[in-house]
Amino acid sequence: MVCLGNICRSPMAHGLLQHKVEQRGMDWEVDSAGTGDWHRGQQPDHRAIACMKKHSIDITYQSARPIIYDDFQQFDLIYVMDRSNFENVERMARNEEDMNKVKLLLSEIYPEGAEVPDPYYGGDAGFERVYQLLDEATEKILERYSCHTKT
Numbered sequence: 017m018v019c020l021g022n023i024c025r026s027p028m029a030h031g032l033l034q035h036k037v038e039q040r041g042m043d044w045e046v047d048s049a050g051t052g053d054w055h056r057g058q059q060p061d062h063r064a065i066a067c068m069k070k071h072s073i074d075i076t077y078q079s080a081r082p083i084i085y086d087d088f089q090q091f092d093l094i095y096v097m098d099r100s101n102f103e104n105v106e107r108m109a110r111n112e113e114d115m116n117k118v119k120l121l122l123s124e125i126y127p128e129g130a131e132v133p134d135p136y137y138g139g140d141a142g143f144e145r146v147y148q149l150l151d152e153a154t155e156k157i158l159e160r161y162s163c164h165t166k167t
């Protein structure tokens with residue numbers, strides 16, 4: 017899961033998918049990163065932590081980091097939150113196989129082009145809206161790919 021700062025949207029998406037994967041006893045590796053590295057080493061934004069806590073999911077263990085090229089080798093899918101993230105991650109891809117891994121997260125539930133709004137400069141309602149979008153999108157991801165679970 018990738019956003020700009022790796023302190024709001026992608027840590028919430030990471031926490032949600034991780035939680036659902038664990039609930040189902042699956043072995044997927046879930047992680048998140050930012051296209052920027054201003055917040056490297058920081059915990060998620062306190063508003064993201066509070067919103068997730070309200071939904072009984074702990075994300076305090078997470079630590080922000082920038083996306084690196086190795087992530088293309090490590091992960092089968094790289095979900096980005098908005099089109100700006102998409103362009104930044106696309107620039108790091110070295111071949112078509114890399115490129116095919118990059119998807120807008122909301123393309124799982126809406127027509128191509130929909131973005132997860134950045135809640136950083138807004139209030140708590142923005143975080144809750146983001147949570148609802150991420151909840152729906154991560155549910156769809158599990159539906160679509162859970163047959164690929166290793167045994």
Ligand code: 4NP
Pocket residue numbers: 019020021022023024025026054134135136
């Ligand atoms: P995120 O939100 O990309 O969802 O983590 C932001 C976090 C920090 C900044 C911008 C967006 N920032 O400008 O520091």
